[in-house]
Amino acid sequence: MTFNTGTAPQALSQPLSTPPTQVRGLALFLDMDGVLAGFAPTPDLVMPDPRRTAVLRRLGPLLDGRLAIISGRTLSEIDRITEAASPAASGVHGLEIRTRQGDVRTRPAAPAIRAAVAAFQTFADAHPGAIVEDKGVATGLHFRQAPDAAAAAERLARDLAAETGLVLQPGHMIFELKTPGTDKGTALTALMAEPPFKGGVPVMFGDDLTDEHAFRAAEALGGFGVLVGPMRETAARYRLDGVPQVLDWLDAVAATLGQEVEA
Ligand SMILES: O=P(O)(O)OC[C@H]1O[C@H](O[C@H]2O[C@H](CO)[C@@H](O)[C@H](O)[C@H]2O)[C@H](O)[C@@H](O)[C@@H]1O
Numbered sequence: 001m002t003f004n005t006g007t008a009p010q011a012l013s014q015p016l017s018t019p020p021t022q023v024r025g026l027a028l029f030l031d032m033d034g035v036l037a038g039f040a041p042t043p044d045l046v047m048p049d050p051r052r053t054a055v056l057r058r059l060g061p062l063l064d065g066r067l068a069i070i071s072g073r074t075l076s077e078i079d080r081i082t083e084a085a086s087p088a089a090s091g092v093h094g095l096e097i098r099t100r101q102g103d104v105r106t107r108p109a110a111p112a113i114r115a116a117v118a119a120f121q122t123f124a125d126a127h128p129g130a131i132v133e134d135k136g137v138a139t140g141l142h143f144r145q146a147p148d149a150a151a152a153a154e155r156l157a158r159d160l161a162a163e164t165g166l167v168l169q170p171g172h173m174i175f176e177l178k179t180p181g182t183d184k185g186t187a188l189t190a191l192m193a194e195p196p197f198k199g200g201v202p203v204m205f206g207d208d209l210t211d212e213h214a215f216r217a218a219e220a221l222g223g224f225g226v227l228v229g230p231m232r233e234t235a236a237r238y239r240l241d242g243v244p245q246v247l248d249w250l251d252a253v254a255a256t257l258g259q260e261v262e263a
Helices: 050-062 075-082 112-126 147-164 184-192 211-220 243-262
Strands: 026-030 067-070 088-091 096-098 104-106 131-134 138-142 167-171 174-178 201-206 224-228 238-240
Touching: 026 184, 026 243, 050 067, 050 075, 050 243, 067 184, 075 088, 088 184, 096 184, 112 131, 112 138, 112 147, 138 147, 147 167, 147 174, 184 201, 184 211, 201 211, 211 224, 224 243, 238 243
Parallel strands: 026 067, 026 201, 067 088, 201 224, 224 238
Antiparallel strands: 088 096, 096 104, 131 138, 138 174, 167 174
């Protein structure tokens, strides 16, 4: 199966098919949580996985380096979980970028992030199970372990966003406040502007609303998005059910590219 250009993203009612494993010039962009790793009760409980690390390490050279992780996590968290298997990466929704050559560009943190961390911590102290993640340029209020606090957490995050100008980013059992100026779409576009990605066909795998920016950016550059998880309204053209199916797909691509190299 080969990639068919010119097809519009599909509507909610239409099922999306499995992405093709043969895409000439494939430039692969992968989200972390919900795509390469299943969800855990807390962020630090997501651990390296030998199968994931192995396929990422195999794919990098087979794609001539056109492989990047694009995540809401920090670059250091991406490296911890993937055992530094992907030199190119973007952390914190585009606020951190590391090129294939190793140049790291981090946007300066909005001063209001410190006040947001403090307000989130006050909230977490009053709601057992709620966790604050301080990412420097952004902060997250996790309520996976405190689901009853969801509505109050959302109110707090929305109020803080309105007061400070920080960008509200809802996610899976988390409300994040980010330094303005980037998203996963700008991250994908920035990486695609440079070697070895430039001229490739960007394919973004994501599960979250934040990944929709990158799906649209991939489309704009001649590629496509792959939604991971249940069907929803999306700019993605293809869909996979979950993390195991993503790892199977990556293995299949590596096998195909490996055969081409041997032939
Ligand atoms: O862009 P992603 O790579 O998908 O990262 C999104 C956020 O992922 C992490 O939080 C999520 O995963 C945790 C571990 O499974 C889970 O406990 C939490 O409920 C999820 O929201 C990470 O902690 C965030 O910083 C990322 O923005």
